[in-house]
Amino acid sequence: MLGFPIPYPEELLYSTIARAGVHDGETSPKQLLDKVFNNRSVIATVDLPSHIERLASQYRDSLGLDLRVLISRHTLWPIYSPFLPRERIRKLNRWMSGTSQGAAHLASGIAASRVKAKTNLYVCDECLKEQKSKYGECFWNRLWQVPLVKVCPLHGPLYTTNIDLDGEHRHSHIPVESSRILEPLKIESADRVFANQVVELFQVQNEGISFSQWTEFYRRLASNLGLLRGRRIDHAKIHEVVLEFWGKLWLAEAGILPSDTETSWLRGLFRKHRKSFSFSEHIVVLSALSNGTFGIRNAIAEASSMMISRKKTSVRGQEPVNANELSRDQIEWERLLEQSHPKEARQHSPALYARLYRNHRDWLMQINSANHAENKSVNKRVDWPQRDRQTAKELRCIFEKLSKDLYVPHLSKTFLIHQLKHRATVEKNLYRLPRCSALLSLYSESTDEYQARRLTRAYLMTKEKGLEIKRWSLLREAGLSDERMTDTVSALLRNILSEKTHSQI
Ligand SMILES: [Zn+2]
Structure with a gap:
């Protein structure tokens, strides 16, 4: 046409x-x-x-x-x-x-x-x-x-x-x-809250996180947020926080009100994943547990960088970790290819290569040829000063774009690194990249700064809509609470509220 x-x-x-x-x-x-x-x-x-x-x-x-x-x-x-x-x-x-x-x-x-x-x-x-x-x-x-x-x-x-x-x-x-x-x-x-998370999701380009990675991500999340009883997940507490944040009615209308039973999807999310959970279930849990401070984009970046423990590998690693998923051998090979050429990977792990050749030959040929093409132009002896300059440039561009957007997630060092093309290399070799380290310190947001940004965002949105500026609605919109707020941000909030009173007079 x-x-x-x-x-x-x-x-x-x-x-x-x-x-x-x-x-x-x-x-x-x-x-x-x-x-x-x-x-x-x-x-x-x-x-x-x-x-x-x-x-x-x-x-x-x-x-x-x-x-x-x-x-x-x-x-x-x-x-x-x-x-x-x-x-x-x-x-x-x-x-x-x-x-x-x-x-x-x-x-x-x-x-x-x-x-x-x-x-x-x-x-x-x-x-x-x-x-x-x-x-x-x-x-x-x-x-x-x-x-x-x-x-x-x-x-x-x-x-x-x-x-x-x-x-x-x-x-x-x-x-x-x-x-x-x-x-x-x-x-x-x-x-x-929900719509903003979907907007974040649209900015992510991620092709697949394994069930094991999501399992590990939620296990760590529960532990980091203190949602454990002894060594077990505190399912009852999680259930309570999710219902409190979204409201029973909202969840029911969305068709994802978790039940109290052992088989509820919410419990399943914190157990070993055997099937996919929908974007809405992930968003609902992440927003509720972090009170709106930990976005879906951060979660995806973290989950996709989870290394899968190999402790449980049993007979020859041929059984898939889960149905519809790659076998442990395949996952291991993918990980090797992230760092080396197919040829080097083969020299490094000949037994693994042989097993894959026997059991997943088509897959092996396909992934090897894809990686071969990608890595052709990469010089294996990295010129670090050159890499430092290039990455610093990339980082500047990324930051320039991100800094214009009040809605981006917490600009932590990790988050910034995860936006880079060679993020794994940068993460591991940061000590070889002095310019990048300096820029990361300069660009990353402190808790203070991040809270202040959320508050400003909530304030601007309320004003733009011509709504009355109320303390509780600002806090809710910004995902802040009195316990979490830093002193600087409390002061900023007092300023905003007093300004409002003046302008009304
Ligand atoms: Zn519109």
């Missing part, structure tokens, strides 16, 4: 296809499918569409809109990918790039998850106005369609539209302009 439109930031591919129809004056949905996909039976899918390779081929290479970019920035893929084992993500990616429709949903486990996809399309009225004045047309933003998201973090409640996805519109890509905007959703402050 000539002149296929370029997706706007955060626009769903569903929406780009709809706009293609409008630009082309194509009124028949079937003909539009024919023009775009050369296939009339494609189902118009909002969350995880397939046939994306076909869309990617519509763009010139110089635009950089390849399959990967389209999947990660213009579909709901990022809310699922960090929570699925790698093997299933690979399957999902294959499905999204090319073939079957329903299978993509099946592959991601969404069909079986407790959180159901939205059945109608939603909009933020204010965002639509902004889009119209900025671009001259409107589009469907992906945040609006995320299950359980009810609010636009910038403006307010989302509005239901008359576009019902299961019924008559199955094969049509409907432009926003053709929808009718119905009533706004009822929201509460928990909805804002």
Whole structure:
């Protein structure tokens, strides 16, 4: 199709296809499918569409809109990918790039998850106005369609539209302009916390964290937060904190109110993971236990850096750690490849290589060739001063971007390092990288600074909305409490509140 439109930031591919129809004056949905996909039976899918390779081929290479970019920035893929084992993500990616429709949903486990996809399309009225004045047309933003998201973090409640996805519109890509905007959703402050976490999730690009890594992450989290009784997880306490933070009603409406029983999903999250948990379950637990201070993005960064203990490896390491997951040997090989070439890895662990060759030959060949290509240009004898300069430059760029955004998570040293391309190398060799160490100290936020930022953010948001500035609502919005607040931040809060009184007089 000539002149296929370029997706706007955060626009769903569903929406780009709809706009293609409008630009082309194509009124028949079937003909539009024919023009775009050369296939009339494609189902118009909002969350995880397939046939994306076909869309990617519509763009010139110089635009950089390849399959990967389209999947990660213009579909709901990022809310699922960090929570699925790698093997299933690979399957999902294959499905999204090319073939079957329903299978993509099946592959991601969404069909079986407790959180159901939205059945109608939603909009933020204010965002639509902004889009119209900025671009001259409107589009469907992906945040609006995320299950359980009810609010636009910038403006307010989302509005239901008359576009019902299961019924008559199955094969049509409907432009926003053709929808009718119905009533706004009822929201509460928990909805804002949730929506902000989904925004964070959209910024993460992570392809799979194993069940063992998530298991280890939550074990450590419980221990760090003192949620243990003796050496056991204090499930009752966790249950109480989660219900207190979100409210029973909110959780019930979301369909994830944890039961009191042994088999509740909440208990399962703190035990050995045998299946995936949904993004909403992770968000609910992390926000509640940290009182909104530990974001999903930090959690993903930490979980993906968890090393899996090998103590329990039994017979030859061939059994998978969990169903749908890589075997211990495969995990070990992946870890070796993070640091060395396939050839070096083979010399280092010939027995491991031999076992993999026997049991997972196709997989081995595939991963080796992928790593071979990636590492070709890497000089194995690292020029540290050069690496230091390059990384410092990268760090400056990253910080420049992050510092403009009041909503980024705590800018700790670890968090900053995790944004870097060679994060593992940097972490291990920081003593060889003096410029980077200095910049990290300069850029990382102290607790004081981080709390102050959250308070400022809450203050600005309240003001922008024209709401009355109240102490309790500021604290709640900022995820602060009297016990946690540092002295400096208490002083800042007093200032804000006294300023408010003055301006009212
Ligand atoms: Zn909005």
